[in-house]
Amino acid sequence: MELGLLIFPTDKGIQPVELGREAETRGFKSLWFPEHSHIPVSRRTPWGGRVGAPPLPDEYSRTHDQFIALAAIAATTSTLRLGTGITLVAQRDVLWLAKEVASLDVISNGRVLLGVGYGWNHEEMENHSVDIHHRRKVVREKVLALKELWTKDEAEFHGEYVNFEPSWSWPKPVQRPHPPIVIGASPTDLHFRHIIEYGDVWMPIEGRFEVDGKWAELQQAAAAAGRDPSTLRLGVFGAKPDAAHLAHLRDIGASFAALGLPPMDRDAAMATMEKYAPLVTEFNG
Numbered sequence: 001m002e003l004g005l006l007i008f009p010t011d012k013g014i015q016p017v018e019l020g021r022e023a024e025t026r027g028f029k030s031l032w033f034p035e036h037s038h039i040p041v042s043r044r045t046p047w048g049g050r051v052g053a054p055p056l057p058d059e060y061s062r063t064h065d066q067f068i069a070l071a072a073i074a075a076t077t078s079t080l081r082l083g084t085g086i087t088l089v090a091q092r093d094v095l096w097l098a099k100e101v102a103s104l105d106v107i108s109n110g111r112v113l114l115g116v117g118y119g120w121n122h123e124e125m126e127n128h129s130v131d132i133h134h135r136r137k138v139v140r141e142k143v144l145a146l147k148e149l150w151t152k153d154e155a156e157f158h159g160e161y162v163n164f165e166p167s168w169s170w171p172k173p174v175q176r177p178h179p180p181i182v183i184g185a186s187p188t189d190l191h192f193r194h195i196i197e198y199g200d201v202w203m204p205i206e207g208r209f210e211v212d213g214k215w216a217e218l219q220q221a222a223a224a225a226g227r228d229p230s231t232l233r234l235g236v237f238g239a240k241p242d243a244a245h246l247a248h249l250r251d252i253g254a255s256f257a258a259l260g261l262p263p264m265d266r267d268a269a270m271a272t273m274e275k276y277a278p279l280v281t282e283f284n285g
Contacts, residue, residue, distance in 0.1 A: 001250035003276075003283045004030030006085055006237055006258035007269065008059035009069050014266040016064060020073030024080040026273055027280040030113065031073065032085030032237070032258045033066040040123040049120035059263040067100045074108035082108055085203075085237055085258065086117030086184040090135045091128040094142040094162055095169070098149040102173045110174035113256075115182040115203065116143060136194065137161060143181060143198050150178040182256075184237060187214035189221075195232070196222045203235035203256065211236065212252055241275075243282060250283070257283075 005028050009016045016033075023031050039061040047053035070082045082104065089097065105112040118139050119125050122132045130138065138161045145157040149169045156166040173179055182201040185191040187209050195202050195218065202218055204211060211234075219229035235256035236249055249257055259276055262268040 001246070001254050001283060002029035002081075002256055003246070003280055004028050004032060004081065004083065004256060004258045005261055005273070006032040006034075007261040008062070008263035009033050009064045009066070010059050010062040010263050011064070012062060012264045013059075013262070014269040016069040017072050017076050018266075019261075019269065020077050020080060022270065022273060024077045026277065027284050028080070028273075028276075029284055030081035030083050030256065030258065031070075032083035032113075032115065033069060034063065034085050035066045035088060036060050036063055036121070036124060037088070037091060037128070038124065039121070040127060042123055045120065045122045045124075049122075057263075062264075067104060070112075071104055071107055074104060074111065079111075081111045081113055083113035083182065083258070084115040086115035086182075088119050088125075089116050089142050090119055090130045090138045091125060092142075094145050095149070095164065095167075097142070098146050098169055099171075101146070101179060102150060102169075102171050105173040105175055105179055106171045108174075110179075112173070112175070112179040113182050113201075114179045115184055116199070117184045134161070136190065140194060140198065147178055147198070180233075182235060187217070192218050192221050193225075196225050196227050199232070201233040201235050201255065203237055203258075206236050206238045206240055211249070215252060241279060243279060246279065246283060 005023050047056045066084050101114055118136050125132050141159040141162040145162045148155040148157050150173050154166045180200040182203050183195050183199040184203050215234050222229045233255040234253050237258050238260045239257035241259050261272050
């Protein structure tokens with residue numbers, strides 16, 4: 001299992017390029033950036049879409065663009081894997097997204113991990129003209145269209161939400177057939193069907209769901225659907241930074257674990273990386 005870092009890259013926290021260098025130097029294997037284009041001030045949707053949730057933290061409205069930040073890091077590192085944790089695919093134009101991901105994969109020499117999410121902030125999605133009730137169907141079609149654009153010299157797609165004529169789109173990703181599709185989603189039957197159809201990794205958020213049994217359920221569902229369960233991997237966002245717990249995640253089959261960093265204070269982020277040093281030694285060797 002590879003230990004990485006997860007942080008909202010903000011204008012008040014550690015500078016992304018500095019963070020990338022520090023993460024690689026300290027032996028972390030990956031760095032994951034979430035995204036939000038903006039946060040409407042109405043705040044109609046509670047944090048995470050959960051009734052009774054605490055107030056939304058400031059970092060949600062202060063994030064850098066994840067692809068620009070990761071491209072800058074790609075140019076100043078050599079081994080660090082670059083993850084989006086996650087990309088709000090429904091809110092992005094699929095033709096531009098295909099080119100952004102492929103370009104980043106080329107610039108980084110094949111280090112991209114594309115995290116995919118469905119989104120929870122209804123008013124944010126509405127500002128992007130996304131119908132919140134159909135967003136999972138939109139994400140599905142966009143990911144399938146991404147794969148067409150990445151793997152075919154002449155790609156076309158004709159769906160309910162995505163439609164484009166035979167087209168050329170280069171560069172193609174370095175990774176074959178494409179960068180891993182990492183789906184950050186709750187363990188519902190619907191999400192499992194999506195993961196089995198077009199995902200490579202299930203990567204839930206630590207503490208919100210019981211992972212062990214649900215990972216076993218996902219593998220069983222994959223086998224029942226005719227997909228080899230060994231072609232799926234498990235990751236955990238915001239994993240508890242405890243050696244025994246991380247060893248447990250490794251033992252049940254986790255491939256990735258991303259430890260959280262403070263997003264609004266450079267010195268706190270540096271100190272937290274230092275605190276994680278024994279875990280890096282144990283798990284990343």
